[in-house]
Every structure is written in C-alpha cells, then in structure tokens.
Amino acid sequence: MGSLTGIFLDTGRPEEIEKYHALGIIRGVTTNPTILSKDGVTGGWGAIERRSKEIAELIHPLPLSVEVTVNEPEEMLEQARMFAAWAPNINVKIPIHGPEGGTENLQIVHELETKEDIRVNVTAMMSAQQCLLAAMAGATYVSLFGGRVNNMGYDARQEIRRLRALLDAFGSPAKIIVGSTREVLNIIEWFEAGADIVTTVPQLLEPMLVHPYSKETVQMFLSDSAKLVPPQERAARPARLMA
Numbered sequence: 001m002g003s004l005t006g007i008f009l010d011t012g013r014p015e016e017i018e019k020y021h022a023l024g025i026i027r028g029v030t031t032n033p034t035i036l037s038k039d040g041v042t043g044g045w046g047a048i049e050r051r052s053k054e055i056a057e058l059i060h061p062l063p064l065s066v067e068v069t070v071n072e073p074e075e076m077l078e079q080a081r082m083f084a085a086w087a088p089n090i091n092v093k094i095p096i097h098g099p100e101g102g103t104e105n106l107q108i109v110h111e112l113e114t115k116e117d118i119r120v121n122v123t124a125m126m127s128a129q130q131c132l133l134a135a136m137a138g139a140t141y142v143s144l145f146g147g148r149v150n151n152m153g154y155d156a157r158q159e160i161r162r163l164r165a166l167l168d169a170f171g172s173p174a175k176i177i178v179g180s181t182r183e184v185l186n187i188i189e190w191f192e193a194g195a196d197i198v199t200t201v202p203q204l205l206e207p208m209l210v211h212p213y214s215k216e217t218v219q220m221f222l223s224d225s226a227k228l229v230p231p232q233e234r235a236a237r238p239a240r241l242m243a
C-alpha cells in the first residue's frame, strides 16, 4: 500500500529548489555532506546552518533532511537535536551504521523518534532487509540508494518491491525514499516498484518534463495559430475579442 508522497530534490542548491518548487512538482528536499560540499557550502557550522535554514524556509512546510557529520553516538545525538531546533520541517539523516558496521546507530534512531520526538531519515541503505530494521527502530523515512544497488549489479526494483510488501505486511508507517538516481527512468520505475518518495538530482527533472515531440507539436500549433489570427489582431485584449 504505502502512501505515495512524490518527488524530493536531492540537492543543496537553493536556486534549483526554488525553480522546481515554483512549478509545484516537489514534495521535499534531501541533502547529505557530499551534496552540501559539492554545492558550495564552506565555512563550517555557520555555513551549514545558514544553508539548511534557507532551504527549510524556502520549502516550508515540506520536509528537509540534514545529515549528521560524525560517527560518535553522543555527537550524533547532539547534532540531531541542533538540526531539529533549526526549523520545524527539518528531519535528521542518520546512516544505518558506521564505516566499520556496528549497531549503535539504530539505537540513536530509536531514541530520537520515541523519546525526543525528532523525525529521522535512515540513510545509506542498500537492501530491503536493512530498511526493514530501520523501520522497526521507528524511522519516519528509510532511504534505499537505488542507483548504487543497480551499480553493484542488482536490480533496485526487486529490493523496493520486497520492502514495500514487508512494510505493508507489518503495517509500518515508515516512508520508503529511493535515492541515488542515475537516469530519468529511475523516477517512474522506482515509484512503480513501491517507493513513496523518489529523491532525484535536479538535472533529471528537465528531461523528464521536456519531450522533443511535444516541442514539435507545440510548434505546429503556433504556426497554425498564426494562420488563424492575423498579426494585427494578435495583441487584441480578450474583452475586445468578446465584443
């Protein structure tokens, strides 16, 4: 079942967010440390705070994910509290585990969601089974990295279908975000497979929208309109046309 939410933008660039938000086609934004540094956020905490608040305000009340920058449990908790205090629509991204594995991260997820009323997006997951455990821990969002799964030679759609079926069977309210988009087709195929949300890089939205044959068709309409309405009448105001 799930409840389709729609497309999130996977970016830290306010101008891209503004552009697609104005079209009414996005439902949230996700960032991570790699995205923020690539998108020009330099200057430490002050810069991260400014950019995060700017995006959060731009899309409010839609959600923004901001990821912790450390791997130590206490520091993660502190950062999570700080991000959540920056804006009411910020949720905290916590990786499923650290670079050496380990189980502490899910405990943090559980504490934030159940004891501190902070929404969490569990990230960097490559399988349905990881996402299931994150959902069990209480995560609001579970993020599967579809493009990275495909790059390892597995079909991300199979993991999404499995996860959808499992979360539905358990009656879990966790929302499935599929990210790591690599091609336009990913957006539709991951929704069809059962994602609630696909978070995409902005560069894929324009080719999703613009079709060469639509361009040609609109050009045909415009050329034929020119035959219908003589140039001297083209500027006529609707009120005059009615008379």
Ligand code: E4P
Binding pocket: 010, 030, 031, 032, 035, 123, 143, 145, 147, 148, 178, 179, 180, 181, 199
């Ligand atoms: C999801 O929330 C992540 O930000 C993201 O999609 C990472 O994708 P990548 O594989 O392009 O780094």
